[in-house]
Amino acid sequence: MTGPTIGRLRVDGATLHYEVRGEGPLLLLIPGGTGGAAAFDGVADTLAADYTVASYDPRGLSRSPLDDPEAEQRVERHAADASRLLDLLSPDAPARVVGCSSGAIAGLHLLTTRPERIERLVAHEPPVVEVLPDAAEHRALLARVRDTFRREGPMPAAAVFAAGLRRPGDPVELPAAVELPPQAAARAERTMADMPYFLGRIVPSFMAYRPDVDRLEALSDRLVLAAGADSRGELPYRPAAFLAERFGTELVHFPGGHTGLTTHPAEFGELLRTVLTT
Structure with a gap:
């Protein structure tokens, strides 16, 4: 399959880098963390057999620069960016949307504010x-x-953050040193470069966001809450499980943990294809 078509979209306060593959109804992929559009590289080509697949770097990350690098970040603004992409790429029909982690938070806000644009x-x-x-x-x-970020910098703050996400009592597992192929190494370099922005601006704002739960419940027929099969009990798992129980809907378990998209891309992509059509 040929590579994606690259686009640039001016939005309020930033310029978004986005990538489009395939043909068919629009599927917008909203990445979380510092992964950017590249986070979906393992599944995008597979999904492009059925959809026009669009992925992008959220504002301030990687190839989507901010006009003001010190600008405050808000879930509402990131959701508006996703909305602009929907209007650009699928102006006449609602789209399917997939969000992971912080990208899923933007997706929830998008659903509550523009439900007519989301199938x-x-x-x-x-x-x-x-x-x-x-x-x-x-909190x-x-x-x-x-406080750790301000006193000691991004890497110690990242360690505190990671520890808070784990199940109580889980051991700390240090990643083994491996030599990455050039493309993966470049992606890892971008991820590290974006870490200060993510920890300093995205994490505090996004994790302080409270969605309109009553509105989500009213729209739950078009919402699939998902979690990693291996992340039961971890902090990012719990809100999806809590909301699914409240709404009386199924919590769909995907392969792997919070980063199953990266660790199990083939299995993740196949289940995603099923979930998007049932």
């Missing part, structure tokens, strides 16, 4: 911790991450 939303582990009964504990975690 189905798959939200994989949106860490909307404000819906949880122990939300105060997670304390965010405060520790913020």
Whole structure:
């Protein structure tokens, strides 16, 4: 399959880098973390057999620069960016949308504010911790991450953040040193370069966001809440499970954990194809 078509879209305060593959109804992929459009490289070509697949770097990350690098980031603004892409690429028909992690949070806001533009939303582990009964504990975690970031820098803050996401008592597993192929190495370099922005601007804002739960419940017939089969009990898993129970809907388990999209791309992509059409 040929490579994606690359586009640039001016939005309020930023310029978005986006990539389009395939033909058919639009499927918009909203990445989480620092992955950007490349986070979906393992599944995009497979999905492009059935859809026009669009992925992008969210504002401020990788190839989507901000006009003001110090601008405050808000879920509402990121959701508006996704809305602009929907209007550009599928102006006459609603689209399917997949969001992972922080991208799933943007997707939830998009669904509640522009439901007429979304046929189905798959939200994989949106860490909307404000819906949880122990939300105060997670606000304390965010405060520790913020304070560590200011005192010691992004990598110690990332360690505090990662520890707060794990199940209580889980051991810390250090990644083994491996030599990456050039494309993967370039992606890893972009990820590390984006870490200060992600921890300093995205994490505090997105994890403080509380979705309109009543509105989501009214729209739950077009919402698929998803989580990793291996991440039961971890913090990003819990809001999806909580909302699915409240709405009386199924929590769909995808292969792997919070990053199953990266660790199990083939299996993740196949289940995603099924979920998008049933």
